[in-house]
Amino acid sequence: MATADPDPIQPDELRSRPRGPLGSSFVPGLVHELRNFSFGISGSLDAMEARFGKLEEAARYQSVMRASLDRLNAFLDELGDYGDPRGQPWTEQRLEPLLREALAQHRAEAAANRVEFRLELARPLPPIRADGPGLCVVFARLVGLAIGRQPMGGRVTVSAAAGIREDQPVISGCLESPGLELPGVDLARLFEPFYYRASGFGRLALPVARRVLESHGGSLAALANPGGGVRLVFTLPALQAQP
Numbered sequence: 106m107a108t109a110d111p112d113p114i115q116p117d118e119l120r121s122r123p124r125g126p127l128g129s130s131f132v133p134g135l136v137h138e139l140r141n142f143s144f145g146i147s148g149s150l151d152a153m154e155a156r157f158g159k160l161e162e163a164a165r166y167q168s169v170m171r172a173s174l175d176r177l178n179a180f181l182d183e184l185g186d187y188g189d190p191r192g193q194p195w196t197e198q199r200l201e202p203l204l205r206e207a208l209a210q211h212r213a214e215a216a217a218n219r220v221e222f223r224l225e226l227a228r229p230l231p232p233i234r235a236d237g238p239g240l241c242v243v244f245a246r247l248v249g250l251a252i253g254r255q256p257m258g259g260r261v262t263v264s265a266a267a268g269i270r271e272d273q274p275v276i277s278g279c280l281e282s283p284g285l286e287l288p289g290v291d292l293a294r295l296f297e298p299f300y301y302r303a304s305g306f307g308r309l310a311l312p313v314a315r316r317v318l319e320s321h322g323g324s325l326a327a328l329a330n331p332g333g334g335v336r337l338v339f340t341l342p343a344l345q346a347q348p
Contacts (some may be wrong), residue, residue: 107314108257109282110199111261113279114332116246118122120283121257122127124266132240134187139177139181140181141275143177143178143181143304145173146170146174147256150167150170150171150174150257153167155305156274157296175312180309182254183309183310183313190194190209192331194233194236195234195236196235197232197233197234197238198232198233198234198235198237198240199230199232199233200230200265200276200278200341200346201224201226201265202228202238202343203237203241203244203299204224204244204263204265205224205244206287207241207244207245207247207248207263208222208224208248208263209247210248211248211249213247214252215252215261216256216307217254218257218259219257219258219259220252220255220261221258221259221260221261222261223260223261223262224262224263224264225262225263225265226264226265226266226292227266227267229267230265230266230276230343231267231274231276231345232249232269232343232345233276233321233341233342233343233344234342234344236237236317238319239317240317240318240321242317243313243317243318246310246313246314247280247314247337248261248263248280250285250310250311251270251280251281251284251285251292251337253343254282254284254285254286254287255282255285256284257283259282259283259284260282260283261280261281262280262281262282262285263278263280264278264279264281265277265278265279266278267343268290270274270340273342274342274343274344274345275340275341276341276343277338277339278338278339278340278341279283279336279337279338279339280336280337280339281330281334281335281336281337282334282336283333283334284334285334285336286333286334286335287327291316292327292335295311295313295327296312296315296327297314299324303327308329318339318341320342321341321342322341322342323339323340323341324339324340325339326337326338326339328342335345
């Protein structure tokens with residue numbers, strides 16, 4: 106008679122065990138090789154556009170190829186960030202300029218769709234120690250997600266305020282809008298790689314955003330609004346309490 110496995114592996118354990126080389130060693134090499142292919146395709150496409158760009162029939166296919174190549178390069182950026190997030194040197198930063206820069210990167214897109222931006226800060230916000238460019242990229246991607254889910258004439262609000270959590274100074278913030286709805290999405294799995302696949306949005310942008318904020322000692326979560334929709338809430342440790 107067969108005996109039961111005395112130590113069966115549970116599904117959660119299977120998911121947590123590595124099935125290949127560690128991301129910190131494998132992913133950067135993979136990204137490097139894929140970028141070589143991307144550069145080759147880009148160079149050939151540039152030459153094709155220079156020679157046949159004036160031909161209407163050729164231009165139609167070239168635009169599709171260029172859009173696909175842009176999506177591939179954006180994905181490689183996210184894959185590199187997810188596999189080996191090496192940020193810039195950390196320095197003392199102010200969060201407000203980083204948030205304003207993240208919004209500014211989507212100003213043209215917001216204007217085209219008549220989406221209103223709101224930045225609501227409970228001033229003064231205390232300084233943080235952070236990789237400023239890395240955080241700016243994170244917030245820009247989150248804002249891009251919100252704009253991409255907006256109907257014409259929607260609104261995106263980013264808010265932040267200083268506070269105390271477990272006797273430590275923190276900055277707590279939120280990104281929300283009436284149009285930020287994710288139907289059919291399990292919020293508990295939203296930050297899993299490749300789970301959320303919205304059109305026009307990266308497959309790893311949300312997992313990378315959470316990883317970067319957690320590397321700063323902060324957090325990122327998605328909560329359901331009582332009136333419908335989703336809001337993204339974040340925290341970052343501050344260097345001092347609010348004056």
